[in-house]
Amino acid sequence: MAKTKPSIPKGTRDFGPEQMVRRNYIFDTIRSVFRKYGFLPIETPAMENLSTLLGKYGDEGDKLLFKILNSGEFIDKADPEIFRPGNSNAASLAICEKGLRYDLTVPFARFVVQYRNDIAFPFKRYQIQPVWRADRPQKGRYREFYQCDVDVIGSNSLLNEAELVLIINEVFEKLKIRTLLKVNNRKILSGIAEVIGHADKLIDITVAIDKIEKIGIEAVNAELRQKGIDDSAIEKLQPIILLQGSNEEKLSVLRNVLKDSEVGVRGIEEMEELFRYVDAWGDLSTQIELDLSLARGLNYYTGAIFEVKALDAEIGSICGGGRYDDLTGIFGLPNVSGVGVSFGADRIYDVMLQLNLFPESVSSTTQVIFSNFGDKEVAYSMPAARNLRNAGICVEIYPDAVKVRKQFEYANKRNIRFMVIAGENEMQNREFSVKNMETGEQVTIAFENLEEYIKSNL
Amino acid sequence: MAKTKPSIPKGTRDFGPEQMVRRNYIFDTIRSVFRKYGFLPIETPAMENLSTLLGKYGDEGDKLLFKILNSGEFIDKADPEIFRPGNSNAASLAICEKGLRYDLTVPFARFVVQYRNDIAFPFKRYQIQPVWRADRPQKGRYREFYQCDVDVIGSNSLLNEAELVLIINEVFEKLKIRTLLKVNNRKILSGIAEVIGHADKLIDITVAIDKIEKIGIEAVNAELRQKGIDDSAIEKLQPIILLQGSNEEKLSVLRNVLKDSEVGVRGIEEMEELFRYVDAWGDLSTQIELDLSLARGLNYYTGAIFEVKALDAEIGSICGGGRYDDLTGIFGLPNVSGVGVSFGADRIYDVMLQLNLFPESVSSTTQVIFSNFGDKEVAYSMPAARNLRNAGICVEIYPDAVKVRKQFEYANKRNIRFMVIAGENEMQNREFSVKNMETGEQVTIAFENLEEYIKSNL
CATH class of the missing domain: 3.30.930.10 (Bira Bifunctional Protein; Domain 2)
Structure with a gap:
């Protein structure tokens, strides 16, 4: 088979570990505040029926929907006349039934109407999921991006607006923006x-x-x-x-x-x-x-x-929203008022990166790595690794018995604080050598005291 | 505009709050174990280039890919000859460049090759994201479902296999399966x-x-x-x-x-x-x-x-995996060995539901709700709500000043433990009445003692 030069569709992104840990810091912060105010999570499918999506975002929005080609013999099932130049838009509706969600608001409206008999109103929901738009990609604008929506539906009280203001206040206070x-x-x-x-x-x-x-x-x-x-x-x-x-x-x-x-x-x-x-x-x-x-x-x-x-940053809005009085009318349930805001995770990320607001601890995960000088040394280390992990500490054991320099290089690259070394000497004396990778300091610790030492020095 | 009867594509699912809280319990447990073993998160786009996906899952797999129709005048840009009956498969490749990911393994292989100069090997990554397959939907088989993959790539050591066994052990121990x-x-x-x-x-x-x-x-x-x-x-x-x-x-x-x-x-x-x-x-x-x-x-x-x-449950496998010696060869990077397993969140969910293994606390979120008898009463309650939230307690204020019976109904439906009542009497005496919704017990508490009371009775 031909080799494929690897790449991803334009306007989409991969997130490596460092970005993920930071993005999760933002999502976790937003989610924790939503929860504290009594909002409940929901998720909807990435694909919606096109009938749900079309006509909700204006003509421009309809053009920006990603449509999913019907499986199987889509040509045989369609009128052959439709496949003529200039007719792509009409033809697309004959060969596609589904599309990727464009925002979280329309799927939420659909959700509320579909499950209206099961929902306890006022319904306070949050939803943190990606959306897709076939927009022309440019700096800060992507074809796949996350929205973090929080809405109250089925209540006209202005207390809801006030609670959203408090949520906005608390999210950005926590993120230090x-x-x-x-x-x-x-x-x-x-x-x-x-x-x-x-x-x-x-x-x-x-x-x-x-x-x-x-x-x-x-x-x-x-x-x-x-x-x-x-x-x-x-x-x-x-x-x-x-x-x-x-x-x-x-x-x-x-x-x-x-x-x-x-x-x-x-x-x-x-x-x-x-x-x-x-x-x-x-x-x-x-x-x-x-x-x-x-x-x-x-x-x-x-x-x-x-x-x-x-x-403190030159960037568009990082959160926005408002009160809408007829969200669900389009799906046959009129007079349901709602109010909500949406946090823009990508812009928040950019602001925090620019202003250096990510806490340092966010860039690292593993705290302790055990060296690997062979089977016996690893077997000696394992019960100690078990104790540390049971204490909730993130621990790795270097998998290969390669040169110690290579193991230290890895620990450095990964920003791991402690390298725990178990060689022949250490095994004989039932100890570990522990190197603090930040200070360079190295100490010898009895096997039984490792957990205590690590805990008090983290 | 015509009313649309709301529904979702077959084989897809909505997740309401109760399901979400339980699903997150599973994901959070799995994620916490992955982290403790030093694995790092990555995410890849939902859409991959079809050239990345095609030919990796056999002919059957190719047919199960969801393809995204190219935007714009896709007919004009294609050879008109392709739109003939029986030619749907070939035509689809001319009018679609992108597809939804079918699993997390191929995108991961693409990721490793694409960023091989930035990655610290051995690369220990986890990835928890949905995948899509145009399979015939049936009980327990969906067209959109989550995979939770954990892999080590770039190390031949069998210690990696051992660590995966320990991860499997710990995940299911924590989930009590x-x-x-x-x-x-x-x-x-x-x-x-x-x-x-x-x-x-x-x-x-x-x-x-x-x-x-x-x-x-x-x-x-x-x-x-x-x-x-x-x-x-x-x-x-x-x-x-x-x-x-x-x-x-x-x-x-x-x-x-x-x-x-x-x-x-x-x-x-x-x-x-x-x-x-x-x-x-x-x-x-x-x-x-x-x-x-x-x-x-x-x-x-x-x-x-x-x-x-x-x-204890009649169901297929809930986790599986193994060692593969040439994951990335197809993308031009030969001889990279990897080993990994994938947890099936949907089946794990079914097992836990069947065996009643979800902790009870998982079904509820808000712990305290304040009654609403009008603006003044709400203004009186707000500083108390602020104190509780600052203490990390999930708190709602009922948004509308409706009949108290309706407010109690809502608290019941939502499984909220405490209803804090602030009426004219309570305001005059600077207190709250607190009703325990489980026991029915109601007590009167001084305004200043509310936080302490709630904390010691949660």
Whole structure:
């Protein structure tokens, strides 16, 4: 058979031990916080029926789905007419029934509807799994990447939003990433659009608010005019575009501007209630900022909108989410409200690497390695290795009786702290020589005292 | 948009919280043992290039690969001639470049070759990831399932085999599954075939050995004759077919029968060396049995062969593996020997469920839930919830201020131990009422003493 030069599909990645240990540190931290807040794990299959996925992410999203070719005689089972140039998209639907999941949200919605009779609502679930997108690969954008989603479904309470804020705070506190949490509320944006009489111009307004610091008020107003917003509306928008100060100061301006909009007032009340809950909790490490320019997922979110930025790294958002009021309607279960956020493990990884935030212990695993000078020496070492492993210590025995230099090289490369040496002398005296690979120090320890020595020097 | 009745592709599964918690218990146990023995985690992409996968699993295996349809205008880029009835297999290779991984062994081999200059050999890796096979789904056989592989590559030492035996022993001891570990050695089988002059009849011989208890020696001999094995060979096979007793007794018979076969003698020596290492370790929970009928992966393994059966459940093997001498040759790196085993998480799950082996604590997660009678009560509870969570306790606050009966129902359904109640009375006296949901007992506790009370009653 021909030799294959090994490679992997573009946009995908292998993770070696060092990366895995660090990635697991991130996943374990996120998971431990999710659990502490009472969220339960679920997992869904990598493959979903295309009928579940199609039409949920817009036309662009549909194109980015990886489709699985039907097994067997897919040509014979299809209309021969479909295999004509220019018809690939339609043909793909005739020869593929399944696709790889594009995110965790749609599979979760499908899950909730499918098992609605077995689920105890409010349902607090987390899900940490890879997703796949046939995007053009580029720096920091992959075709396979992990999402870490946490959602509450079946409860309208703003306490859920508050708990998510606390989770965000605790995850990044534990990871030692200084963060800014931006919050917005779709209802406030709707109120603004309503008050100025341009319900269709939500995006233009948020873009304008976003640009004020860079281009100044005159340029912003000019842009708004260009977008077809009339002068009286622009006049009304001035206090909102120029909004500054503390969250309380911003809310106070908004209360005045939006007082005639029912939905706007409701948005302000929601924001206030969220802040009250979070204040009751006590001090947070994460800064929280009301930011009206935050418009992520505007087609989708109906209440709170969240986005987290790392303060000390130039990178996009590392976490985001919001409240959606009809997640499951598409699958036949209307009026189920949910709220959730998703942590971007890959970007978090990049931030932590850049800022050198991974704890040192994370880069090593094995703590003790026994030398190997032959069968007899290994047999002598094994009960000691057993004791150490029973004490929860990660232990290797070098498998081959090769030159000791080679064994030390391996221990060094692997960052193993202690090399335990058992040669003829040591066996005769029922001892071990123990070399600390960091300090170079070497001591002789009685066989029976090895565990105690290692434990007190780790 | 049309409503989609939610379902998942056949042969795939969703895992709800209860299953997930149990599955994670299995994965965490396996992973913790792998780590204790110094194995390092890696992960590879779900999608591999088809050139990596094809031809590695035989013609049957090739058919069971899930192929990913190329994005974009796949018809325009292909020769129009290929889309004709009966040509689906060839056509699939023209319109698909990628496939889902079929096992973890081939991706691992690809990984080792691709990164051979960065890897510290001997390379001890573990990998716990799903694999996909377009098999006909049936009870206990899925199209997506997890494999938990642990391998050492780049070392010929039999200490590696011994360490794998210890890992098997420890994993099943921790999971409380009583097991029988069957071991065989390809070199012993080759020696037998050599001695009787039928090198091509390895499989027939192992099948015969396997049947002796069921059908008796006469019937076995008749079958061998039918397979074309001559009488003098059958004569020589008698002590092997009738082999009984302890491992030492079996080896003693084999030493005599195989004394003229170099490869056979080497096989016996390997088996003896393996047993010596394992004996040096001390007592094991797992029984080890030399079983010459064990022929799994015979085309593949070159030395030790392992298979684990659960003693108290009627199910196939729950773990298996062996030594392979040329894993990476297909990718251009010859003469790299490896040895490994794979744990079958799905079957282990079934055994543990059947034998009721999951610890009770595994079925619950949240330990404390606070009642919700409104904003003020929640604000009062939050600092107490914070204290408990900071102490590592899993805590929920019921999100909606609904009837208390509904909140109790939820706590019951979720198996939460303590309901902490904060109503007007409790707030006035700066206390909480705490109901133990298992015993029904309810006590009143001062606000400051809640953490201590919960901790000492968990």
